[in-house]
Amino acid sequence: MLHSFLTQLTGREKRATLLGLDAAIILISVYIAYALRFGTAVPFAIIGTPWIMISTLTGVGIIITWTLGLHRIKIHAFDGHSMIRIGSCAIALMLAAMVLSYLLKLGAPRSVPIIFAVVFFLGASVARILCLFLLNQLERRVGVATRVAIYGAGVAGVQLISALRQSQEIAPVLLVDDNISLHGLIIGGLKVTSPKKLAQAVQKGRVQRIILAIPSLASERKSALIAKLSEMQCEVRTLPSIIDMISGKFDAGGLRTVAPDELLGRDKVDLDIPEITNAYAGRVILVTGAGGSIGSELCKQLIWCNPATIVLYEQNEFSLYEIDRKLRDLAKSQKINVASRLGSITDRARLASVFAEYSVEIVVHAAAYKHVPMIEQNELEGARNNVLGTEMVALATLAAGVERFILISTDKAVRPTNIMGATKRLAELVVQDIQTRSEGTVFSIVRFGNVLGSSGSVIPLFQRQIKNGGPVTVTHPEVTRFFMTIPEASRLVLLAGAYSRGGDLFVLDMGEPMKIIDLAHRMITLAGRRVKEHFLDDGDIEIKITGLRPGEKLFEELLISDSSLLSTPHEKIMRAQEEMLAPGELATILKELRAILEKGDKDALRQFLILRVDGYHKQEKVSFPSIAVV
Numbered sequence: 001m002l003h004s005f006l007t008q009l010t011g012r013e014k015r016a017t018l019l020g021l022d023a024a025i026i027l028i029s030v031y032i033a034y035a036l037r038f039g040t041a042v043p044f045a046i047i048g049t050p051w052i053m054i055s056t057l058t059g060v061g062i063i064i065t066w067t068l069g070l071h072r073i074k075i076h077a078f079d080g081h082s083m084i085r086i087g088s089c090a091i092a093l094m095l096a097a098m099v100l101s102y103l104l105k106l107g108a109p110r111s112v113p114i115i116f117a118v119v120f121f122l123g124a125s126v127a128r129i130l131c132l133f134l135l136n137q138l139e140r141r142v143g144v145a146t147r148v149a150i151y152g153a154g155v156a157g158v159q160l161i162s163a164l165r166q167s168q169e170i171a172p173v174l175l176v177d178d179n180i181s182l183h184g185l186i187i188g189g190l191k192v193t194s195p196k197k198l199a200q201a202v203q204k205g206r207v208q209r210i211i212l213a214i215p216s217l218a219s220e221r222k223s224a225l226i227a228k229l230s231e232m233q234c235e236v237r238t239l240p241s242i243i244d245m246i247s248g249k250f251d252a253g254g255l256r257t258v259a260p261d262e263l264l265g266r267d268k269v270d271l272d273i274p275e276i277t278n279a280y281a282g283r284v285i286l287v288t289g290a291g292g293s294i295g296s297e298l299c300k301q302l303i304w305c306n307p308a309t310i311v312l313y314e315q316n317e318f319s320l321y322e323i324d325r326k327l328r329d330l331a332k333s334q335k336i337n338v339a340s341r342l343g344s345i346t347d348r349a350r351l352a353s354v355f356a357e358y359s360v361e362i363v364v365h366a367a368a369y370k371h372v373p374m375i376e377q378n379e380l381e382g383a384r385n386n387v388l389g390t391e392m393v394a395l396a397t398l399a400a401g402v403e404r405f406i407l408i409s410t411d412k413a414v415r416p417t418n419i420m421g422a423t424k425r426l427a428e429l430v431v432q433d434i435q436t437r438s439e440g441t442v443f444s445i446v447r448f449g450n451v452l453g454s455s456g457s458v459i460p461l462f463q464r465q466i467k468n469g470g471p472v473t474v475t476h477p478e479v480t481r482f483f484m485t486i487p488e489a490s491r492l493v494l495l496a497g498a499y500s501r502g503g504d505l506f507v508l509d510m511g512e513p514m515k516i517i518d519l520a521h522r523m524i525t526l527a528g529r530r531v532k533e534h535f536l537d538d539g540d541i542e543i544k545i546t547g548l549r550p551g552e553k554l555f556e557e558l559l560i561s562d563s564s565l566l567s568t569p570h571e572k573i574m575r576a577q578e579e580m581l582a583p584g585e586l587a588t589i590l591k592e593l594r595a596i597l598e599k600g601d602k603d604a605l606r607q608f609l610i611l612r613v614d615g616y617h618k619q620e621k622v623s624f625p626s627i628a629v630v
Helices: 002-007 011-038 051-067 080-103 111-142 155-164 196-203 219-230 242-246 274-280 293-303 317-333 348-358 372-377 379-399 419-436 458-467 486-499 516-526 585-599 602-612
Strands: 146-151 170-176 190-193 209-212 235-238 284-288 309-314 337-342 362-365 404-410 442-448 450-452 472-474 483-485 504-508 541-545 565-567 573-576
Touching: 011 051, 011 111, 051 080, 080 111, 146 155, 146 196, 155 170, 170 196, 209 219, 219 235, 219 516, 274 486, 284 293, 284 348, 293 309, 293 317, 293 486, 309 317, 309 348, 317 337, 348 379, 362 379, 362 486, 372 379, 372 419, 379 404, 379 419, 379 585, 379 602, 404 419, 404 486, 419 442, 419 585, 419 602, 442 486, 458 472, 458 516, 472 516, 483 486, 486 504, 486 573, 516 541, 585 602
Parallel strands: 146 170, 146 209, 170 190, 209 235, 284 309, 284 362, 309 337, 362 404, 404 442, 442 504, 450 483, 472 541
Antiparallel strands: 504 573, 565 573
């Protein structure tokens, strides 16, 4: 009831209350000053009742506290700066008491104003600290504030505690650190304890959320620590680094929820090397599919390479509008031209027009239909866009005398079991074949796995399902995937342009593949939920096995043959040498494909891919009942 009454007070009512509190403290301070000076509880019996002094000083004191804004100090924001303001007010009151004593000829001892100022400072400070303590206790009692444990007693942890003290929604209640020498110290009002006590606090309900406040921690160590904390069945969040905040990856409205890419068990690959900037500085670069997940990130990365112009080529009007809007101001500040052009990659005349208009020097071909289930149902358009569209862009590149062309491919092109993968493998063969006829343009291919956060990827799907209370759907308990971040994928594409010598196929060492069901378990746990193990369990989120989708593989591969690997100047980037088509064979293949597309024969297309794409086979459907998984 008391908490409800206090929270319903208006801002004016709260300030008036604090002003009244300060007035009362002034009266009490005057009495205490005289009592201490004369060493008696009834000082006015000795000197008489100085009503004129008390009333006048109280009135002047209210004016001084109002002027210095003591009533505007937020209780939740009480800190060192607030105490300095109270100290300034105490000094002003002391001077006022001296002047009034002289003007009113009260003949009070000279030490009384000094004692009065000291008592007021202590009284005003202690009163606010007690109010803060009372509010915190009330909020915890009624469950208003989320009780959090701070993991990390370093500079970031201390600053976080100070910031959270000002919040009504979050209350820091525990500070833990691995450093034994810090245990027992009081930092930010909290006693530093061992991480062993964290599990007990979570189990007893004292902690509702854990905040990892070590932004400088290496990714591998952070992944292991997050995995350990996730076992406590408590929501885990991380404090972002300064770089994240400056780059805009941090939402000022709250702490960043643990990103799935922090759970993949490997450090991000460092691709921030000079070769990238040098390869693109001062150039005119055209990006197809510029509004897509990869294309848009590529455009953002290119901004920092200082090109002369970035041409955004996109078929979807809204996607083009969005990436244009996001890039305009940044590009303008860097003095980089941005041109947005609507058009299809299957429209050779439109491509030639745009190439000529801007004298394009480098092409990054990111446009493709990539969602496996969708292409399985729309195989003709998938083949038309992914194969013939790539041919159109590559031929337009060759005709315009462009310096470099980079095709973005996928691990699904290796021994494909779906239409999307088969069409991307054909697109790779198209690029390699055109390279054999190129005298100046350097063509290259970049092949990588699943990209975290891209449209249609499993990570945002799981996030939505967890947010909606489940179930989280996994197609098969043994399905695994390689994962990489969007920045990793984008930088790899740009680096391929710098390393390419012609007809190259680049892949990134992405570590060990990860089981999708393990990822689902960890994402549920990190969201502060518990996996429901069976239908009688009282867990929160159920994991359901739905069966492999048409064309979906259990395991993805990056290479047709591991023996084809060659090194590059970067230890995490490999160059693959894979078998190419015989001269003239591609022309026959594309002629057959065009005839099939003109007839609109889906069955003929599938048979064509089986015959023409090495390793392509239709995945046998493997289904499982929709039951919870342990």
